Structure formats: C-alpha cells, structure tokens
Amino acid sequence: MVSPIVLDAAQAEVVGHAGGPLLVLAGPGTGKTTTLVEAVARRVEAGADPASLLVLTFSRRAARHLRERLAIRLGAGAVGPAAWTFHAWCLALLRVYGADSASGGPRLLSGPEQDARLRDLLEGSREIGRPAWPDALAGALGTRGFAEEVRMLMARAREVGVDPPALARIARRVGRADWRAVAEFYGDYLDALGAEGAIDYADLVHSAANLTAQQPVLASLRQRYQAVFVDEYQDTDPAQERLLAAVAGGGGDLVVFGDPDQAIYAFRGAQVRGLLDFPARFPSRDGSPAPVTALRRCRRMAPAPLAASRRVAARLPSAGLPVRYVRAHRDLVPADGAAGPGQVSVRTYPTAGAEAEAIADLLRREHLENGVGWADMAVLVRSTAGLGVLRRVLTASGVPVSVGGGELPVAREPAAELLLTALRCADDPSRHLTPETARALLTSPLGGADPAGLRALGRELRALDAATTASPARTDVPAQDDVPAQDAAADDGSADDGSADDGSADDGSADDAPAQDDVPSPDDGDDPAGTARMPGTPASSAELLRAAVADPQRMLLMVPDELAAPVHRLGQLLRTVRAELRRGGAPEDALWTLWSASGWGPRLERASAAGGAAGRSADRDLDAVVALFDAVERLGERRGPGFGVASVVSELTHQQIAPDTETRAGRPATVRLLTAHRSKGLEWQVVVVCGVQDGVWPDLRQRHSLLGAEQLDAPHRGGGGVRPPRTRDELLADERRLFYVALTRARRRLVVTAVDGADDDGEQPSRFLDELGVQVEKVRSRSVRPLTLVGLVAALRRLTVDPDASAAMRSAAAVRLAALAAAGDGAGRALVPAAHPNRWWGLVDVTSSSVPVVAPDGPIALSGSSLSGLATCGLRWFLEHEAQAAEPASAAQGFGKVVHALADEVSSGRTPARMDALDARLDLVWRQLEFDSRWRSEQERSAAREALRRFLDWHAARRREVVASEVRFACDIEVAGRVVRLRGFIDRVELDDDGRVHVVDFKTGRAAPSRRDLQTHAQLGSYQLAVREGALDRVLDEAAAGSRAAPDPGSVADSGSAPDSGSVSDPGSAAGSRPPAVPGGAELVHLRRDAGGESLGPRLPDEQPAPPEVQAQEALPTDGRVWIDDLVEDAVRTITSESFRPTPGDACTMCSFRRSCPARPEGEQVID
Structure with a gap:
C-alpha cells in the first residue's frame, strides 16, 4: 500500500467528508483525480467494502486510469472498487437485474x-x-x-x-x-x-433508470452502494442525472467532481446545467442544498500559463452558482515550488504553411535545445480538418508525430484503408473492383506499379484491344506498330477542344486528348473483367487495367513481362485471398493472408528500423495495421461465425470514433497531435494551440439538423418539449470553454498561433488571442535557419559562397559539409545525403537521353494537333506528348466526346436526325460522366442538348453530299528527307457539286480562332493536306461506288476503323477512274456558339433555335508550296533536332506547365 499523499486544506476537506451529497469544483490541474482516489482509499482503509463504493466517469481511458491509480494507492493484492463508465455500469445493471438477465442480458449494438x-x-x-x-x-x-x-x-x-x-x-x-x-x-x-434481445447505446442509461422504478431493484442497489463518486460531472446528461438520483438521491453519500468551465460536450447531449443545479437537485438529508467546495491550488501550470488561462476563464458565464463559489473556483493559485514562471507566446503567420513550419521548428528546438521529450509535447487544433496537413509538415520536418487515439477511425488510416479496399475487392470483385480502385491498388504498396509503367501498360492494352475489337466509334488506339510514341495516343480531333489554336483554352481539355475515353462505359455490375461498355465505344485504359487485374491470365497474355508484373502480383494476391474466403475463412484470416502474402509488412519493418521520415511513416502504417487487426478480431468475437467481409468493412468504414487500441510495443515517443476535445484530461510540458482563426475558433454557426434533434427538450422545462435555438452568446461560451480546455493542457510553455493574412479578405486571427493578455508577435519571415540536418546543409552551403565571409569560414563550412556527406550508418547508408554535392541541383549536369525522340530510320508521326502544338510551344508539346505529363481527362473532354459520338451517329445514318432520338442516346451515356456536383452535371447536360440541337439545325441545312464521318486517315509524305506519317480523324467529309472534298471539324469549346488565325488553322490545314495527298481516296472510291461498307484490311483510310497494321496509302492508287481528290476547303462548326459569335448557355423556353457559328478556311491549292507545307517542315525540324524550346505567348495563360516553364518568372532556374 502506498502511503497517503500530503493534501492541501481543500483536498483534505473533501477526503474527510462525513457523508451526504457534495459538489467539488475542481479546475484544471487542481488534483481532482488525486483527491477522488484518496477519498475512496481512505474509506477502504476505514473498513468499507470496496464493492460498496461506486466510481463513475465518462470515458474508457479515464476509467482505466482511475482503476490503475486506485490499484497503486491500495497496494498489490488489495481488492479495490471498480471504476466504470456510465454506460458500462448500466449494461452491467441490465445483465444482472434485467428481464433477460438469465440469458446473459441484452446484446449491445x-x-x-x-x-x-x-x-x-x-x-x-x-x-x-x-x-x-x-x-x-x-x-x-x-x-x-x-x-x-x-x-x-x-x-x-x-x-x-x-x-x-x-x-x-x-x-x-x-x-x-x-x-x-x-x-x-x-x-x-x-x-x-426487444424481440432480438438487443439494445443500443443511447437506450442503456434510460433502460437502467427504468429498472430503478422497480422497488426490489432500487432497494438492492441502495443497499449495495454505500457511496458513489462521479468524476467530470459537468458532462452528465439528464438521463444519467435521473439514474444517480434514484441510486444515491435523498441525501445519500454522493460526491461529484466537476468544472463548469470545462463543459465542452454539449454536442453529445451533456448539459452543464446539471452541475450548476446539483446543490438543489441533490439536497442533504435535512433538505438543505448540498454543500459546495472548491479546489484552489493548481499543481499543473506554471504561473504564466495559469495567468493567461485565468483571463479567459474570467469571461465565461457563471450563472447558476453563488458568486463566492465561482470566485473560489476560478481564482486558482500556483502550487508552492513551481519550477519557474513558465512561458506564454502568441504568434501569427502570413500563411498556414508558414504556421505549420514554425510549429515544427519550435518543437525541434524544445527537444534539441531544452531537452523536452517528444512525448512531453502536443499540438492541439479545433477540429480534425487540419490534422492531415499538420501531420505531413511535422513529419517532413523531422518531428515524430502521432495523431491522438480516436481522432481518426482506424478505417481512415491510409494503411488500414488500403487493406480493407483490397479485402473487399477480393471478396466481391464484380461490385468493388472499379477502374479507379484497380488503379489505386496497382500503384499502392500491394501492387508496386509506378505511374509511368502504368501509363505504358495502358497504352499496350489499348493497342491490343484495338487490334482485337472492331468498333465503329472513333478511337485513338494506334493500329500501326511502327507509329512513334509521341503521337501514339493522340490522333487529330479526337477530343476536339482542349485548346484553340490561338492558345486560348476552350473547355479545359486538350484537343488531341486520347479518345479511348470517348463515351464512358456504364457500370458493368456483373462483368468481373470490366469489359462491358456501350456498343461502338473503345475501352479506356482504366477499364482495361481493371479487366487485367480481374483476369490477368487472359488480358496479359501478349503483354511484356516487365509491364505486366505488378498486375500479375496484385491479381495473384487477390485470388489467394478470395480462395481463403471461399474455403470458409473468417475475415480476420483473409486479412492476415492479404497482409502476409503481400510482403508489405517486412518492407515497413525495414523502413521503421532505418528511422527518419520514412521510418516514422512506416511506424504510423504499422500501428494502423495493428489497430485494424484488433478491430476485426473484436468484431468477430462479438458477432460470431457468419460475420462476413462486407459486414466487417461496413462497420469499420462507418465508425466515427476510433476504438481504444494499443500501439506496437517499443514504438518511439512522439508528439501528440489531436483536437481540443480529445485533449481533455491530458497534459504536456509544451502545448501549441494552433489554427485559432476567426470563424474557426470560435465557430458560431448554428448547428441545424434535418429532423431538428437539437430542438427537442424535456416537456417539464417550460418549452413544451421544444428548446429555443441557442443564442450567439451561448455558442460563444461553448467555444471559449473549448479554448480554455486547450490552454490548460500546458504545464510549462503555452504557444498559441494563427494566420494573419495580409489581404483584407484573407484569414484573420480569432478574438480569443487578445483575451490572453499577451502581446501578439507578428512573424513575417523565418528569422533563423530550420533546426534540421537539411537546414544545416543549406546554411553551410550558403556560407561556402558568401562573399562577405572570410576564407577561413568558407573553408570550415566546406569541411563540415564533407564530414556530413561522409557520415553513414552501420549498413553503409548516408545519414545526410543532402550534404553530398551529387545531390545539389546547381551542380547536376543537364542530362540528355540516348534514345532519340524519333527513330532515325522510322517515320515521324504528326497530326494537326501536333502541328499546332509544336508551332505554339515546343516545350509544352514535348511535355504533353513525349513525357505524358498532360492533365487527366476532364468532364469537359467527356462533354466533347459525347457530342462528337452522337453527331457521328446522325451523320452516318445510324441514329435518326431527331432531337428525341438524340435525347434518348444522351440519357444513356450522360450518367457515366463524372462531375464535381449535381448542378454542374445538369448544367452541362443542358448545354450538350443545346449543342446537339445546333448540330441538327446545321445538319438539316446542309446541301453537300455526306461521304463519311469519323474518318481515320494516315498517309506518308516526304518532308526534308524524312518520311512523315500524317494521321488524324476527320469528323465529317462532304462533296460539293463540283466534286471537291470539304472537311468539317466540330468544336464543343467556347473559344474560336480569329479570322486571321483561321486561314492558317493547323488542324484544318492538315485535313486539307491529307485530301491533297490522297489519304481519303479509298473513302471517296467507296462513296462513288455507292458503298459505305467497311474497307478490306488493306484499306488506308476508312470510316470508323483503324488502318491495318503497316498499311500506308499510295496516293492515287485507289482512285481508279475517279479524278484525283481536290480540297474544297474546311470548316469549324462551333456547336456551343450561336451564329454571330456568342457563346451562350441554354435557351429560354420561348427562344427560337439558332444555328451554330461556322468558320470556313479557304481551299488549299492543288499545286505549289503553301503555308501548311512550311508548318510541317518546321515541325519535322523541331522533332529531329530535339530542340523543344518554350515560346511565351497568349497560350501561356492556360498552360498547365507554367510553374516549371523556364520562360516564366515562376519557372526560372534558381541556380545558374
């Protein structure tokens, strides 16, 4: 048994309380828990039966802590009273006294x-x-x-x-x-x-209180419990008060500890009113109000943090208790022998990023300069919204950090979320293995694919799919094996409107974006390979990757091993787990199979042992996996056999609060990162309260729900069962209490931070900062170097080239850099790789690839889009086409592809030229497009309908003969001694009365080229050049013969099918008796713009339809050199010389590579 501690006068008064009700007001750090434990221990030592002493608190963590403290105080082997949470005690009561107690009591849902x-x-x-x-x-x-x-x-x-x-x-x-x-x-x-023998969490206390209405039960409980102690009484709700009144009312021995200034759980139903009304609600046996006492000596906080917290507490409401009690409760004094005055700082920063970096630096300095352990520091925030960013910044800065238990439910931890996703896909791939999920799993640690390899695999699968699937819809899958890579995924006109040739973006997509995503496929549901799609549309790379994961043996038969390896690995892993489940394995067994067979565990353990930022990340992942296995095991124990994967995943993914779980043994100490709500009851040497912004803290928004649960109240309270909305003052008091709780977690040093934006409409600090009574320090720049190895390297490097430093200083800096670069661990790994010159950007040589962009002996593939892109900016073209760094397809591209596909159906006669028919087709495919919001989808759906109406108006007025639509062409021409393969798609080909060929390109963007630029529009020019060079001869021959049947495999150009691999047009060879094709001109038909040049939204109901805007390019001459010949030659010269230089201009405003472009200020080299 541990000897009794020395108590102050107020504590001794509580411990010596003779009996009856007592309210103890206990502020932060006043020894509340110590007093409660001592009061219970003294009663046990005086001969009280430990089973007759009931100790209640409000969280499992607090109950566990109380049990441990009581066990230590009473000594080894002593039987102490149990400490319960309210809900655990109520469940125990129902199992003992309830109607179904014979069967073990109700099952808690x-x-x-x-x-x-x-x-x-x-x-x-x-x-x-x-x-x-x-x-x-x-x-x-x-x-x-x-x-x-x-x-x-x-x-x-x-x-x-x-x-x-x-x-x-x-x-x-x-x-x-x-x-x-x-x-x-x-x-x-x-x-x-009731029929199922189950009970939910909310009904526990109510049902237990109902038991006390039975006289035998009530008598038994009052006889059993001679004294009741309740911690954190300010967090009780009315049902808990009713239960206590039944068990310990009427002057019974009931000692409650609470602090009205820390009542922060109103959103859970807690009412501070219960504490304020305690003296009247629980009178003594003689009918007088229950006595009230206050603990006044603060043993936690140093004088400076204590004084700051007192200033905030003074602004809290005090209605409900006599002023003398409130004054005694709030006028805390520091304990004798406080270790120094402590420190309080209030700082603001210009950005949230600067704030996070400063917090990381502060924590490192406390640890390295002042010797504060990582576990003795914490960062507190108002809500979970800021936890992710802070964790990433702190981890990157070398601060070991852990998110507080309960902040993130286990299924929201990335490692656990990944395993649950894979488990669900293994169990039911037809439902859960979507294209997006397949890609995510492939690039995860389970698949191990890198994005570049995945893109290469996608191109390979599309090529194979195109070779084996006949499709009348347009596609960008190259059919010729010798087509160079830079144009393999980009035939002209495929998506149409990514950027107008004048450089202005139309609809946010690239006009040579891959068309394999043309009308998106519907959710195939019962198609495990994911190959079902709308007839006439090619499969996207995402769909093909999904199919490959579902059935790698079939899909990857002809794919090179180096590309297929990640898919084989993931597919085999999912099949192994699926086999375990089919054999009747429990979810936890299948999860173990997934984890052990993946090989991920050993990799994480090696990373954890290596330390550093990667090691801390591995620690976090390993802890998440341990917590996941614990959670799944508990679910299995509670639910029994038959609890399948779907139920496990559903339970875990819909948890709002994480379970209490232990971290791995031996895990290094970490800084705690958690919300202010979660920090209650904890304390640290150094506490940073960050993100104290106006509108965030305090957050004075009214919390309204659909059914208005927050408005319901007890009928006897005077509102007829309806509580009026909370006033602004009440909301402010709640927020100030929460702020007060956060402040009072600090023992020695308290730092409060916020963002103070320079602009008037930027983020502003909260009013709470001024209430601390401390001068606000506005930090505008980093005053000292970061206290990290990387920061040290940067400072030393800066010193070596500082002209104001002496030669000796520069030499000393270089020597230290060399020592850091040479430092290594026992395994030969560099401890400070950033110190080695081969990692310094300014000293790295500019690299060049040994593999040419285009094979010297191969054709150069060009399309109209490529011609335009190379003329506009060679660097942008290279990054988009060669580096494959273009942004992914957007909803705007989907819009264009759908409209193009439906226009083709009308032009080819496959769909009637009626709006009702197009509406039906549009409805079929529109739901497959992804939009950020429903209103955006509806807006774009209306715009698509208007575009199709304009198309029908234009189509009905045409008088030329429609020869073909969606025509893929390819022809070889010789330019500057090289073979150029001109490729692309033409939306529509027409013949006029004179037999001249007209090409039409539909645009669905909002921008249009100027009249001057139109005459040198590269895309239209390339189409006319293709006509002049005979690329459309086969199509024209078939039209002349009255046939629109698909050409034989030797065809060079056809409507809706790719040319056969290796087949190249021989201009004029197919013309027969038909005279050579003569270009008659080209047109841009802007389906999103009314004639007159206006880009409009949907029409009003009574507004007359208008035709689309049409821009015509003059016909190319049939002989002599013209502008398009020069453009092609310039493109060939750029590609063969590999001189892809940036070209500043109007197109820069919509370029996605601005931030890395050397021609832009933001992309300039920082080191010459």
Missing part, C-alpha cells in the same frame, strides 16, 4: 450495427407505408444520412426522458409531422430490438 438495423427498418417502413412519413422525406428513407438523423432524434429523446408516446404528444402540440412519424417508428424500433 455497435454504432454501425445500429445504423444497419435502422436502415433495414426504415426500408421496411417505406414498403409497408407505415408510419406516414411526410412527402418531403419519402425519398430520403433509404439513405444512410436519414438513418443518422433518425438515430440522433431518438437518442436525444432518451437523453431528455421522452419515450415514443411522449414524443408523439410533443409532435402534435408543435405541429411537427416528421417528429410524429419518428415517434411511431421509434416504438417499432424498440419492439424490434
């Missing part, structure tokens, strides 16, 4: 279980039409969000003691049809759970 049960019952209520839900809610009944709303209202009803009939009465009184429906549903819900 977890949150996800309750959610699933609620949704099932709601779906059933919709099917049977009872209760009568308001029409406005009928469509929401099957959603998870509505189930959560119903759950919150039922939980609120339990908290305030309102049963289903009472809720129905309140609903009728205040005219709430939604509450009346919930009341009826609530009764059915309780009946269903």
